Amino acid sequence: MKRIYLYSLILFLAGFCSNVNAQKDPLKTFSFILGSWEMQMPKSKIVEQWSQGDDKILKGKSYRVSAKGDSVLTETLQIRTKGKEVFYCSTVAKQNEGKEVCFKLISTKNKIYIFENAAHDFPQRIVYQKLGKNEMLAWIEGELNGKSRKSEFRYKRE
Template sequence: MQALRVLTGSWKMQTQKGEIWERWQQEKHQLKGVSFSVKAKDTTQLEDVILGIHNGKLSYAPRTSGDAESKRVYFTLVKQSATRFEFENLQHDFPQRIVYQFFGTDSLHAWIEGPINGSLQQQHYYYKRMQ
């Protein structure tokens, strides 16, 4: 968990449609994150995440925003290095894997991946630290 504190702070990715942000803060023995998009003056929360211990294992647990029925999906840490963290839940439809790869202290490449219609699909997110 200590190594993942590098995530703490605000991260921004510029897209053609606006900005995507992730904000992470330490709260007791876990990290809490929120992602949201900003288009012109409209801000929409996308999901909130708890990064902490679940059933004895370090887990990445997102919950989609705006859906009252949405429940957390737990992805367990399966691989880790000083700059890369991989979380996996092979029972989930999409994504099945979430990866965070850090480059220095101010760049982050995150991606999600899993099967869609029988082929591996990925969505990439390239963030810069804002604070």
Template structure:
């Protein structure tokens, strides 16, 4: 009887410990990204929509529409936590044989998340910075044709 109680307490202790662990804690810090974001500019409309697929994965769709009807750019994105790594995986139609490119999280400091892939042609760095609950700035940067380049896209949540 005494051994049954000891085993029960041990099982209870272990199960309580596991519940307290955050398995996808890096991805959870980006929950604020879920929703629809847009940037209206004279050149056109940039929209980015994020949905939570499950505990380990968000999916995103980005479109740049010119003259309210011509889609100039589109990409699908998977943001996923694989073990301890957070991976930003865009697939751009018409680039890289329509295959995804992985960017690994290299920095996560106060609502700023930096993903990098030094082997990619351009960009090598993608940054998402949360300004507040309704605003973010997405920035792509790196070396392009031998020169440093950077483009920022301030977006508002719809």
């Protein structure tokens, strides 16, 4: 019984420390996301590009690219700190009256980074999972009209 308690305490502290480290330097924590990522779809692809901005801010843009090569900016993104907390902020074209919506980092366990905004209509959570040097999985999830929804985006580094 003492071993179970000890292991539980160690896991809790490891998770706590990883959240603290993410809050101290989000650039280091999320450096895996830097660069250009793409997800192939039947008639187009989605491209997400991330770069390092000033003051420990990561800046991203998401595009939909047609088979002909035409691209449309779908959203601008940032991962930044406000006080001691880390936020994922998104401005989506033709949504939320063009206003930015921010999601607070609530978990950084097992290379899965969960951002949440329970007050947002949909999604309430945005999640990134580092799968390796050249692959990551992102998804949005939450409730919409009383039903649970989830959309996944499996990206490969360009």
